[in-house]
Amino acid sequence: MAKQTAIARMTERDRLPYYLWTIFRQLLVLVSFEEFQRLSTLLPRAELLSFRALALAAIARNEPETGSVLAGLSDWANTQDGTYRETLLVVANSAPLERAELAWRLALSVLENVETAFANKTVELCSFWWLRLPNQHGEQLDRLFSAIQARFGDNENARLNLFGQFLSAFTIGACQQGYRRLDDGSLAVLRRWYVEVGSSGRSRIWELHALPETPDAARVAFVVMATAQPPSNSFEERDAALHLLVLTFPALLQQGDTPFGSRWRDLLAAPLPERWMESVAGALGKSSVEDAARLQALLALVFAERGNPRRAILALEYAIEFGGGEAVAAAMRQWSAAEIQVSRLSSVAGLLAELTACNAGAKLLLLAWIAPRLGDRPFELIPACDRLVGETTSLGDRWGQLLMGVLPTLPEKLLRRVLKKLEIVPEAVRPWLGQLELKEARLLRVKGDRALAEKGPEAGDEGALLRLLAACEDPSREVALTASWAVLAVAEERGMALLSLASGLASPLVGVRQNLLGAAVEGLRAGYGTQGEVLELVRCVRDEERPEVYQVLFQLLETLIYRSQQQGERVELAVAEAVWERVDRLVETPALLNPVAGAAFLALNRLAMQEDSSWVLPLQVRTRRLFQVVDIKRKVDRTVMTGLLVRLGKYDPDFLRRLVVEDCLNGESPLPAANQAALVVTVAKERGVSSELLDRLLDCRETPDLVKARILRERGL
Numbered sequence: 001m002a003k004q005t006a007i008a009r010m011t012e013r014d015r016l017p018y019y020l021w022t023i024f025r026q027l028l029v030l031v032s033f034e035e036f037q038r039l040s041t042l043l044p045r046a047e048l049l050s051f052r053a054l055a056l057a058a059i060a061r062n063e064p065e066t067g068s069v070l071a072g073l074s075d076w077a078n079t080q081d082g083t084y085r086e087t088l089l090v091v092a093n094s095a096p097l098e099r100a101e102l103a104w105r106l107a108l109s110v111l112e113n114v115e116t117a118f119a120n121k122t123v124e125l126c127s128f129w130w131l132r133l134p135n136q137h138g139e140q141l142d143r144l145f146s147a148i149q150a151r152f153g154d155n156e157n158a159r160l161n162l163f164g165q166f167l168s169a170f171t172i173g174a175c176q177q178g179y180r181r182l183d184d185g186s187l188a189v190l191r192r193w194y195v196e197v198g199s200s201g202r203s204r205i206w207e208l209h210a211l212p213e214t215p216d217a218a219r220v221a222f223v224v225m226a227t228a229q230p231p232s233n234s235f236e237e238r239d240a241a242l243h244l245l246v247l248t249f250p251a252l253l254q255q256g257d258t259p260f261g262s263r264w265r266d267l268l269a270a271p272l273p274e275r276w277m278e279s280v281a282g283a284l285g286k287s288s289v290e291d292a293a294r295l296q297a298l299l300a301l302v303f304a305e306r307g308n309p310r311r312a313i314l315a316l317e318y319a320i321e322f323g324g325g326e327a328v329a330a331a332m333r334q335w336s337a338a339e340i341q342v343s344r345l346s347s348v349a350g351l352l353a354e355l356t357a358c359n360a361g362a363k364l365l366l367l368a369w370i371a372p373r374l375g376d377r378p379f380e381l382i383p384a385c386d387r388l389v390g391e392t393t394s395l396g397d398r399w400g401q402l403l404m405g406v407l408p409t410l411p412e413k414l415l416r417r418v419l420k421k422l423e424i425v426p427e428a429v430r431p432w433l434g435q436l437e438l439k440e441a442r443l444l445r446v447k448g449d450r451a452l453a454e455k456g457p458e459a460g461d462e463g464a465l466l467r468l469l470a471a472c473e474d475p476s477r478e479v480a481l482t483a484s485w486a487v488l489a490v491a492e493e494r495g496m497a498l499l500s501l502a503s504g505l506a507s508p509l510v511g512v513r514q515n516l517l518g519a520a521v522e523g524l525r526a527g528y529g530t531q532g533e534v535l536e537l538v539r540c541v542r543d544e545e546r547p548e549v550y551q552v553l554f555q556l557l558e559t560l561i562y563r564s565q566q567q568g569e570r571v572e573l574a575v576a577e578a579v580w581e582r583v584d585r586l587v588e589t590p591a592l593l594n595p596v597a598g599a600a601f602l603a604l605n606r607l608a609m610q611e612d613s614s615w616v617l618p619l620q621v622r623t624r625r626l627f628q629v630v631d632i633k634r635k636v637d638r639t640v641m642t643g644l645l646v647r648l649g650k651y652d653p654d655f656l657r658r659l660v661v662e663d664c665l666n667g668e669s670p671l672p673a674a675n676q677a678a679l680v681v682t683v684a685k686e687r688g689v690s691s692e693l694l695d696r697l698l699d700c701r702e703t704p705d706l707v708k709a710r711i712l713r714e715r716g717l
Contacts, residue, residue, distance in 0.1 A: 138185025400426030495526025
């Protein structure tokens with residue numbers, strides 16, 4: 001009787017409580033098929049809950065005939081707004097695996113009329129169910145691509161995104177499902193749509209052709225077709241193409257009648273766009289790692305034969321990247337360096353620079369091999385060997401000896417060019433380098449001193465840091481800035497005495513002053529310095545006008561206050577006054593406000609944590625003045641701002657009232673909306689969500705909607 005009553009109410013369009021629809025959906029699954037068919041014609045489809053219950057019941061039933069019910073619901077949904085089609089996605093997602101074909105058709109019908117908002121979800125669902133179809137056919141895949149093309153034909157970004165989204169989900173799903181290959185019809189569809197699916201989609205089609213049991217003929221046909229097309233702008237397909245080419249080379253060369261020829265050498269001469277050669281040469285290099293004879297033949301193309309060696313070099317570089325560095329190095333040493341043409345030494349340099357992962361022994365042998373030719377092409381070979389040596393400290397002495405055999409002999413113009421490209425300063429080179437006044441020599445000395453200073457006492461040269469600090473005052477802008485970055489790096493590594501930075505703060509270069517103050521911040525964090533020393537640094541930049549430096553200055557003061565509080569040390573009044581004076585200057589200088597306000601509020605907030613009642617009034621004055629002139633949106637952390645206002649409000653209950661009444665309800669110049677919203681949060685925390693101050697903001701016509709919405713959210717409305 002209860003069942004009949006419920007059915008009667010539903011078929012009579014009587015609105016039921018939401019929870020009863022779940023029960024009724026179960027009922028629709030349990031009744032006979034004849035009864036289900038009858039009810040499906042009676043239930044109101046325009047009622048969303050009724051539509052949802054009927055569709056979910058249809059997908060859950062076992063009878064094949066329920067497919068016609070779902071098809072009717074789908075056709076009807078396509079005439080309505082997107083809510084009904086989104087409901088069908090829920091239905092398709094809930095289908096049992098044995099209804100895969102029905103779920104696929106349902107998801108595809110949604111895709112043909114899908115809204116952009118849930119298009120990604122739809123193509124992912126299509127992918128899920130296609131991979132679970134008992135019999136897959138290319139025509140089904142073709143229909144899906146056609147649906148995307150037709151639905152988003154005038155929206156290229158959305159269309160390419162959906163192609164990529166589908167193929168990404170499709171590829172991942174195929175691997176997870178253990179697919180060994182796709183059927184021939186589906187592979188043909190993928191080849192036909194290849195040029196339409198965008199870079200991400202193309203990459204996935206390359207991956208799908210690499211499934212382990214894909215026929216060689218299908219792979220060859222695809223590779224020939226795909227590489228005849230220009231690669232996409234972002235070339236996302238490069239790595240996937242490289243992987244498939246490694247698998248396909250044997251069949252490709254055996255076939256012999258393609259642009260790739262019939263021998264591996266033909267691959268490098270293939271008439272392909274140069275960007276495709278990144279994948280072709282990369283695949284050749286990867287497949288040559290264990291083939292010493294082929295590596296030697298590739299080196300012959302680089303060292304001895306005529307013509308452009310670029311593609312052979314590319315193959316060798318990929319061989320190195322894929323773990324063949326030691327093999328390439330051994331193959332190079334089998335050549336007589338003395339017999340290599342001067343015009344090919346730049347190619348040698350390029351390979352040497354790529355062999356940085358070799359062990360120290362292999363590097364030492366390479367240095368000995370190329371040493372007689374360093375003077376022939378010093379601009380390329382010396383920087384390449386410098387990179388080869390890298391951080392392999394055991395090679396420092398030998399590399400220093402080689403450098404001293406060449407560098408002093410170079411003419412000044414060439415020496416400048418070589419020195420500028422070096423990064424390492426071996427011990428044997430330091431005395432000679434110290435005698436040069438060239439800017440490039442001073443720059444290289446800075447690099448060397450940085451390496452020593454970062455190591456600290458273990459390097460045995462405590463003068464390195466002093467030389468870096470002196471170099472911050474170098475007349476060359478490049479040298480001074482590089483030195484200041486080095487000082488900052490050293491401070492980050494091991495801290496630094498604060499007063500050693502003072503003289504450099506007189507630099508006319510903004511970057512130098514900024515970096516040295518940053519080094520002072522790191523020194524404080526490492527335990528160096530006192531409050532008095534920080535104040536001395538503040539005095540050194542008392543006339544500072546650049547926001548980049550001003551910001552770090554506030555950071556320095558805030559770090560000092562925080563460290564003092566953590567150590568239980570009282571913050572001196574002079575430190576607080578330094579913050580207040582800087583805030584006053586900030587308010588009076590509009591150009592500083594926006595970039596520096598966040599750091600200033602942080603320092604004020606840190607001072608407020610000191611809980612010194614004698615500081616409350618000056619803190620309130622500065623906070624309010626800054627709050628009035630700066631829109632905190634995207635400049636100040638909301639939690640910092642509200643924390644500061646809450647702390648100041650606890651000392652003076654009238655403080656928050658003045659901010660609301662005088663600064664928000666003031667029709668002439670009210671606070672920016674973001675500031676008012678922060679104040680709302682503060683009042684709600686400090687006085688409760690029912691505060692009459694919030695009521696006054698709600699009642700004021702000039703209060704921004706954003707602020708009113710925040711009040712209602714705080715009240716849970």
